[in-house]
Amino acid sequence: MATIRTPAKPYLLPISSIVEARIRAQNSVGFGEWSKSNKGQSIVRVYRVPIKVKALKAENENTGCTTCGNNDIKISWTPIIADVETGGQDVFAYQIFWDKGESARKGDNFVKYDETSTLACTDCEKAGQGINLKYSYIFKNLSKSNVYRFIVRARNSCNWGPFSEVKTADIRSTPEQMDPLTIKQGTCNVVISWTKPNNGGSTISKYTIRVADNKGAW
Numbered sequence: 648m649a650t651i652r653t654p655a656k657p658y659l660l661p662i663s664s665i666v667e668a669r670i671r672a673q674n675s676v677g678f679g680e681w682s683k684s685n686k687g688q689s690i691v692r693v694y695r696v697p698i699k700v701k702a703l704k705a706e707n708e709n710t711g712c713t714t715c716g717n718n719d720i721k722i723s724w725t726p727i728i729a730d731v732e733t734g735g736q737d738v739f740a741y742q743i744f745w746d747k748g749e750s751a752r753k754g755d756n757f758v759k760y761d762e763t764s765t766l767a768c769t770d771c772e773k774a775g776q777g778i779n780l781k782y783s784y785i786f787k788n789l790s791k792s793n794v795y796r797f798i799v800r801a802r803n804s805c806n807w808g809p810f811s812e813v814k815t816a817d818i819r820s821t822p823e824q825m826d827p828l829t830i831k832q833g834t835c836n837v838v839i840s841w842t843k844p845n846n847g848g849s850t851i852s853k854y855t856i857r858v859a860d861n862k863g864a865w
Contacts, residue, residue, distance in 0.1 A: 665692055695734035697801040697808035700741070701725045705797060705816030715785060720795060720816050723783035727801050727808075736803040743784055744800075744810070748793030757798060760786070791818050791848025819848035828856075 669681045702725040706712035712721040727738050744757040752758075789795065794817045798810040823845040831838045839856065857865045 692735065694736050694803075694805055696805045697727050697734050697738050697803050698732045699809045700727065700799045700801055700811035703797065703799055703811045703814040705795075705814045707816065707818045707820075709820045712785075716787065718788050718791065718818055720786045720789060720818060721783060722786065722797050722799070722814070722816075724799055724811065726782050733801075734803050734805055734808070736805065738801045738803050740802045741781070742800055742802070742807070744798050745786075746796045748790060748795050750794065752796075757796070760784070789818055793817065817848070822847050822851055 667684055667686050669684055671681045672679045704721075704723050706715070706721045706723075707719060708715040708717060712719070715721050722743060724741075727733055743760045745760055746752040746757050786795070794815060797814045797816070798812075800810045801808045825844045826842050829840045831840075841854075843851070859865050
């Protein structure tokens with residue numbers, strides 16, 4: 648079988664450019680003549696998978712998500728639109744993978760979030776290209792005791808592109824506002840007590856009490 652020799656470094660042609668090439672053979676005597684160009688035959692263009700999804704964000708109701716419930720996390724990202732990002736072909740789907748709140752899972756063992764399937768044709772319209780895509784998803788009813796990690800990838804007709812960087816998020820918050828203190832007179836002292844508030848998903852480590860002076864300043 649003849650050996651096919653390719654360049655030491657692959658040709659990195661611009662995306663969507665037309666591929667034009669020639670070939671020649673070699674034997675013990677030397678090289679033959681170059682073939683004629685394939686120009687004029689059927690047009691072949693350069694396409695690639697989409698780039699890595701950028702600017703992955705994770706928000707909860709305490710960090711900017713206005714549509715999240717108390718135990719929800721919203722994942723969103725920047726749409727891949729330009730040809731140099733899409734690989735020259737329309738991105739028609741996104742997928743979210745996560746660790747399900749299981750800290751022992753490594754990035755290559757994340758699982759697809761099945762409820763999202765492929766996020767396509769539901770919400771946002773991809774500018775100027777008539778493809779409806781969804782660029783966010785809300786994970787509902789999560790546990791405050793877990794930390795969650797997410798990754799996203801995009802797909803065009805070539806295949807799935809690389810995963811985004813891992814985004815970590817949780818739904819813990821500061822403790823809720825406490826009820827007024829109960830202050831009682833002791834024999835020679837004042838006894839202050841309170842009701843423990845909701846801890847926001849994280850163990851309360853400290854309480855701070857302020858007492859007003861005779862002029863009402865704290």
